[in-house]
């Protein structure tokens with residue numbers, strides 16, 4: 048992965064930049080000592096590491112605005128960072144860029160039960176929002192597995208998903224507003240406590256923009272009342288096909304479960320070996336289906352899913368009889384990463400989405416690739432929405448194995464695109480999938496996206512080197528090419 | 543004015559290239575059902591997408607459909623209903639309000655997404671913009687491009703789908719759209735609470751929405767609005783009506799209705815509407831058909847923090863002669879007022895200090911030319927929106943002036 052060449056001028060200006068930052072953020076907010084910078088050298092994609100020029104930890108929107116304005120005017124690059132759990136290298140530092148940490152924005156500003164929303168600073172963790180409203184039985188729906196650690200600002204920047212997104216939506220469907228500082232230092236408010244933002248939907252655009260368009264300094268999210276009850280079924284199948292069919296039949300029957308997760312044999316074994324969830328070990332694929340809502344509804348739907356599962360050829364079905372048992376069903380799946388981490392020195396988590404019915408075929412081809420590369424793969428799958436997380440098992444200490452793993456990963460993502468899916472379902476493009484963007488988009492598609500970037504950050508100073516493989520200058524992107532001969536009135540049916 | 547009716551995307555590219563090279567502009571339309579929305583425009587030609595019609599892909603078990611932009615909404619809804627599915631966001635049918643004819647064309651699927659039309663289910667299922675998965679379009683630069691895909695979970699690149707939804711054709715000509723479709727609920731019922739004043743109604747709706755009973759519609763109709771309904775129960779009540787909808791599997795709906803009735807006990811008389819009546823009432827709410835004074839009255843649509851709804855209405859009706867009803871638990875206000883040259887712009891927008899926006903949905907052309915139809919934005923945001931427009935349509939050839947004067 049090639050990152051843009053560091054700008055020697057900026058490196059030479061380092062002490063001047065430090066002084067300027069200390070003016071803006073007094074106290075301990077500027078980090079420049081190498082041993083302290085180490086803590087920021089990577090995010091959740093640990094294969095890539097780079098010390099930042101410096102780290103700045105502002106405390107309020109005014110400071111962020113001043114920092115960005117200075118950087119905009121003097122050509123200094125900025126990498127925004129939340130909790131640093133990105134799995135795609137979105138928060139990977141650059142040698143010539145300030146890493147702008149939002150960690151000090153750690154307060155919930157307002158809990159508004161009447162309007163069913165929470166206004167919070169971006170550094171607050173995903174889970175802390177639910178914790179803050181739980182006393183009134185409310186919760187914040189999107190639940191990435193990293194929710195204890197990841198920040199809500201990072202969630203907005205990555206449009207994070209989770210186990211319950213099929214029914215309750217992704218981050219983008221649950222954010223009502225943000226305060227955003229633009230690269231030129233201006234602050235805009237998008238959306239708010241009302242439901243619709245008018246004019247161009249910049250809130251929707253910002254969500255999932257991976258820190259390329261602005262720095263989020265405040266977030267308003269909607270909160271929901273917790274479902275009265277939830278129960279889960281644990282269903283084992285003799286083949287991935289049967290499991291995949293069952294998922295399709297459930298949805299085809301008009302049922303949208305609160306959660307629907309699938310895993311293959313290696314994943315089942317790893318999880319059961321780590322957490323005693325009671326997963327059957329004699330099945331090829333396992334499905335957890337969770338139904339939530341009023342008790343009558345849950346009981347009714349459990350009955351229907353049970354029927355569908357039997358028809359789809361399930362060989363084992365367990366239905367949770369208590370809250371404790373439901374949590375036990377989930378415990379294995381929740382611990383997917385550490386479980387796999389226990390059976391391999393290293394693993395690499397992929398994140399493609401496919402049309403659901405292509406699952407059996409995709410799994411088959413992944414297993415062929417696995418043989419080809421000589422690397423094992425455990426598959427966990429947000430089955431309801433087609434989001435596949437193959438975990439490639441490897442050993443970074445074996446020379447060349449990381450490169451081989453990455454190549455294998457790329458092949459999996461290309462396969463996802465080939466069957467009508469996409470490169471990333473929830474982890475983002477970052478640096479990791481940057482060079483694969485042209486698998487999904489042609490030149491013009493990518494240029495149009497970058498023109499949008501130019502509207503926010505014409506100098507390209509905000510999180511450069513991420514998401515887009517080729518950086519075009521905004522002036523060049525702005526040029527309009529009129530085809531020769533288009534001057535005559537077009538030959539189109541006229542009336 | 544000349545009308546161009548392209549058959550395919552290549553011809554749309556040609557049309558935009560022609561407009562660019564001849565420095566002309568284009569009005570984009572599907573079936574023209576929403577021409578009256580937004581600011582009036584003067585363009586050199588009209589680009590009519592009605593011939594680019596047809597469902598391209600429909601996989602019910604994948605919950606996904608793609609269609610060319612000019613496909614009639616009616617055709618889409620018919621195909622979905624055969625599979626017991628629907629567009630969960632309940633696209634508004636503006637024909638009764640704007641054209642005075644409820645039976646008239648309901649528009650095209652492109653028009654639905656491009657104007658982000660969303661009905662009562664907004665409160666729990668989101669807007670049109672939450673259902674669009676991807677699209678193909680031709681920009682004002684005369685270039686075709688695509689964004690998104692056909693799967694729900696997708697964070698690959700900027701989410702331009704959100705940007706195109708609600709852009710009223712000012713950024714690009716959308717030629718094909720892919721969207722989420724959802725199983726239609728097995729059963730739908732509405733609990734009515736009679737005789738509440740606006741303040742109490744807001745509280746009741748807030749309680750219902752804050753309950754675990756998955757309310758999918760929460761509207762309040764002051765008596766004058768209730769009188770406009772075609773549902774006898776609603777009209778004959780001779781009282782204000784607060785309507786709470788629950789949908790889902792049969793046993794669950796029965797249970798939740800009862801649970802909600804228990805909550806409302808003591809606040810007012812409680813009734814229940816079953817399938818057909820419930821459906822009629824919610825389509826009236828969706829299409830703003832419950833505003834009294836149809837004729838030449840001007841119509842506003844206000845989106846506000848739900849708890850502010852009643853206060854804003856009080857402040858407006860203190861100064862303006864009009865009528866209202868509420869949807870989205872109080873967060874959406876439909877307001878009709880006696881015609882005025884400035885459509886009471888200053889008064890109405892002046893009440894919205896707590897955030898939100900007001901859209902002038904219906905007024906004579908000259909009023910919509912002089913009063914900002916869409917809520918004016920603070921300067922940095924307005925400038926940013928201008929730069930976005932330039933990123934797609936630098937020569938302002940697509941629906942110029944439809945959203946903001948001069949661009």
Ligand SMILES: Cc1cc2nc3c(=O)[nH]c(=O)nc-3n(C[C@H](O)[C@H](O)[C@H](O)COP(=O)(O)OP(=O)(O)OC[C@H]3O[C@@H](n4cnc5c(N)ncnc54)[C@H](O)[C@@H]3O)c2cc1C
Nearest residue numbers: 129130131132133137191192198200201204207208258263
């Ligand atoms: C064990 C584990 C499990 C995970 N499970 C899931 C999962 O289930 N679902 C899922 O979607 N993701 C998951 N992730 C990925 C990750 O947690 C999410 O992407 C999360 O949203 C990142 O949040 P963060 O605060 O750590 O952001 P960071 O990693 O710090 O940053 C991520 C990106 O957002 C930008 N950014 C951060 N804050 C801001 C801000 N305030 N303003 C502008 N830009 C900003 C950064 O520049 C960067 O591009 C998982 C990660 C781990 C390590």
